[in-house]
Amino acid sequence: MTQDRKNTPEDPSRRHFVSSAGTGALLLGLSGIAMSHRVFAAGRSLAGEYPQQDDFAGSILHADTVVADPARLPPPIHRQHSIHHEIELEAREVRAKLDDGTEFVFMTWNGQVPGPMLRVRQDDTVTLTVKSAKTNKRPHNVDMHAILGTGGGAPAVMVYPGQTRREFFKCVYPGAYIYHCAVPNLDEHISRGMYGMILVEPHEGLPRVDREFYIGQNELYTKEPFGSKGLVHFDYTTMAAEDPSYVLFNGAVNALTPNRLGAMQAKRGETARVFMVCGGPNLTSSFHAIGNIWKECWPQGALANAPLRYVQTQSVPPGSCFVGHLDLQVPETIKLVDHALSRVARKGLLAEIAVGGAPNPAVFKALG
Ligand SMILES: [Cu+2]
Helix, strand or coil, X not given: CCCCHHHCCCCHHHCCCCCCHHHHCECCCHHHCCCCHHHHHCCCCHHHCCCCCCCCCCCCEECCCCECCCCCCCCCCCCCCCCEEEEEEEEEEEEEXXXXXXXXXXXXXXXXXXXXXXXXXXXXEEEEEEEECCCCCCCECCEECCCCCHHHHHHHHCECCCCEEEEEEECCCCEEEEEECCCCCHHHHHXXXXXXXXXXXXXXXCCCCCEEEEEEEXXXXXXXXXXXXXXXXXXXXXXXXXXXXXXEECCECCCECCCCCCCEEEECCCEEEEEEEEXXXXXXXXXXXXXXXXXXXEHHHCCCCCCEEEECEEEECCCEEEEEEEECCCCEEEEEEECCCHHHHHHCCCEEEEEECCCCCCCCXXXX
């Protein structure tokens, strides 16, 4: 089984969602590639693996957006036995829209931010194939937190442009785990978008819900201030100071709102499960659903434990995940935010769930 976005069912409620990066990336300017392996061999220090400069002009993949569709994820697992999975991740450096009139060179898994959600069951085994698009200019690898092995498997799947490597692992423990690139400039690669979630369901599975959504938070450090137009460039100085210009869900400003690529859709009376992965690389998310309460949640994605109940705001550290349930008792617009609210008001972080249906005045009504 290959778990890629194109193999997951289309949710009719999300048809309006524009997500061309995974399958529709345009190959532009391929003839301009002049990859030098000396670039990768030059540095020896942690930060010196390759020059810390934004030098992606011209010869990489282009796409309209890298924003992952939050409703497109593998379905819940109901089987009672273990299986083997064939999973493929491709590192793609993609120039795409960060905001209206603003572009950035993202680093992605399969052209989307966050990378595809991988879904397996405790004791399942996986052969992971990691590819690097020929158009890339950087080395990449995967540190998968669900793996028991050196570097979360990263050294075994270090890939240079055009390369493919594979590794085998067993999913020993249940939980929602991050995976992320872990080359020497790993903070930059995560900031540019190279992270996602592998969900290892416990043997007994997860509680039944009506809908599931999958989103990722990361922060971005650019030389140009928030709101600048044109191509903006990565900034290593503000990253070292942990002072980002953008904080984002799914790799674009206010990505999951009606003014951008559309809100998530649900109905009154339903239950929804939200999977959130915090890539960071540096900021902890104070994850909150404005207008609702996490009826149950599993901090750190530690699904083997009893959930916390009726939680307003849950910390999600970088390099970790969150799983939470919402009970949708009234029609409303739920705003998913990091409650460090300057990130919402000034740095582009917002995702919405539009809950439709008839009013429920026994629970809420405006009195005028
Ligand atoms: Cu990378």
